[in-house]
Amino acid sequence: MGSKPLFYAYIALGSNMGDRERFLQDAIRQLDTHEEIAVSGRSGIYETEPVGVVDQDPFLNMVIEVETSLSAQALFDVMVRIELELGRTRELRWGPRTLDLDLLLYQDTVQDDPFLILPHPRMLERAFVMVPLVEVMQERGAEQAAFMAAHLEQLDGKEGVILWKKI
Ligand SMILES: Nc1ncnc2c1ncn2[C@@H]1O[C@H](COP(=O)(O)OP(=O)(O)OP(=O)(O)O)[C@@H](O)[C@H]1O
Numbered sequence: 828m829g830s831k832p833l834f835y836a837y838i839a840l841g842s843n844m845g846d847r848e849r850f851l852q853d854a855i856r857q858l859d860t861h862e863e864i865a866v867s868g869r870s871g872i873y874e875t876e877p878v879g880v881v882d883q884d885p886f887l888n889m890v891i892e893v894e895t896s897l898s899a900q901a902l903f904d905v906m907v908r909i910e911l912e913l914g915r916t917r918e919l920r921w922g923p924r925t926l927d928l929d930l931l932l933y934q935d936t937v938q939d940d941p942f943l944i945l946p947h948p949r950m951l952e953r954a955f956v957m958v959p960l961v962e963v964m965q966e967r968g969a970e971q972a973a974f975m976a977a978h979l980e981q982l983d984g985k986e987g988v989i990l991w992k993k994i
């Protein structure tokens with residue numbers, strides 16, 4: 828990534844259609860292949876109950892940490908392109924999807940552009956995001972790990988209950 832400054836970001840991945848694990852692994856590989864993105868940490872993969880539209884198959888969810896020289900918007904653009912390439916269907920909000928990529932955090936950026944809100948506006952309510960996020964942050968010794976862990980305790984598994992940790 829040359830001599831450009833590097834930024835940290837956390838990305839949530841979810842899939843509940845087709846070969847779910849394959850979609851997650853392919854998305855990670857595509858992100859890591861980008862010359863300005865390096866995947867620097869990953870959580871385990873969790874199977875979780877669907878939140879929102881509950882009458883759908885369980886999800887696999889995980890969170891990765893990336894180092895990037897891209898801006899938040901440029902990183903998000905890459906994520907959207909990967910979602911489209913891996914064939915995500917977008918018919919129903921909170922409905923089934925082959926691959927969903929959400930940008931949770933980009934450094935300590937706070938912004939409310941409706942196309943890219945940071946931190947992700949619903950992350951603190953979702954066990955399927957917070958459990959793997961805390962796991963990867965603690966592993967990486969990230970600055971905000973303790974803050975996120977405190978939020979996780981308050982969550983008490985209300986939304987997106989973890990069914991089991993797969994890997
Ligand atoms: N931090 C963010 N990460 C991902 N999408 C975001 C973010 N901030 C705003 N958005 C916007 O949210 C919109 C809806 O995203 P998406 O289709 O992934 O929703 P969803 O996955 O069904 O639900 P949710 O947003 O609750 O996860 C997109 O148009 C996207 O631009």
Ligand SMILES: Nc1nc2c(c(=O)[nH]1)N=C(CO)CN2
Nearest residue numbers: 841875876877878886921987
């Ligand atoms: N368990 C779980 N439920 C969801 C998920 C998800 O990733 N995991 N994604 C949704 C749309 O963002 C809606 N509901």
